[in-house]
Amino acid sequence: MRILTRLILAASLLLGCVGCDQATKVAARAYLRDAPTISYLHDTFRLTYAENFGAFLSVGASMSKSVRVAVFQGAVGLVILGLIGAALLWRGLSAMQVAGLTLLGASGLGNLIDRLLYDGRVTDFLNMGIGPVRTGIFNVADIVGVAGVIVLLIFRNAAAPANRRAPRSGSP
Numbered sequence: 001m002r003i004l005t006r007l008i009l010a011a012s013l014l015l016g017c018v019g020c021d022q023a024t025k026v027a028a029r030a031y032l033r034d035a036p037t038i039s040y041l042h043d044t045f046r047l048t049y050a051e052n053f054g055a056f057l058s059v060g061a062s063m064s065k066s067v068r069v070a071v072f073q074g075a076v077g078l079v080i081l082g083l084i085g086a087a088l089l090w091r092g093l094s095a096m097q098v099a100g101l102t103l104l105g106a107s108g109l110g111n112l113i114d115r116l117l118y119d120g121r122v123t124d125f126l127n128m129g130i131g132p133v134r135t136g137i138f139n140v141a142d143i144v145g146v147a148g149v150i151v152l153l154i155f156r157n158a159a160a161p162a163n164r165r166a167p168r169s170g171s172p
Contacts, residue, residue: 003088006098010087013102014109021110021140028125028139046127050137053120057136065120073115080108096155103148110141 032038032049039046053068054061060068083105087098114122124137 001093001095001098005095006088009095009098010084010102013099014084014106017103017106017141017144018110018113021106021144022113024125024140025114025123028123032125044128044130046129047125048127048137050124051118051121052124052137053122056138056142068120072120073112076108076112080105080112083108094155094158096151096158100148100151100155103144103151105148107141107145107148110139110144 028047028049032047035049037046037048052058052061054063055072060071063071083101087093087101087105090101093101111122122139122141124139124142126139126143127137128135
């Protein structure tokens, strides 16, 4: 995959995913912050505002502020750079692998922007479930991250077309 193609793919995914994540968080802060939970589809889908100092399911929220900053801003920032760098520079990746790595980077970047702008807090507002079986409250960046993992799992053995060897003909 050519570097220009990778750059266009990665930039498109980053701008689209991070832009969508941030736009939905702006709307959540404006319309859901002081509102009661809104329920759809017989309470299968809820819009409910939450601010999260931790990671998934508030893991790490009880750490001291300095440790949270080091982990959730410093370390996560380095991981994001690594993911996007790998998507752009790692030879032999298929377009889907580049997309998967970029989606993971976009997921982290969407939440990192929140942490940098809102004193370490991430805006969450989505919840799904049936009866008492429910997800944690999450956001669009979290969906993008799950999509990235799924893409990487599905295409983990895919090689870029230029790196695939033609089958040998003739003798074994």
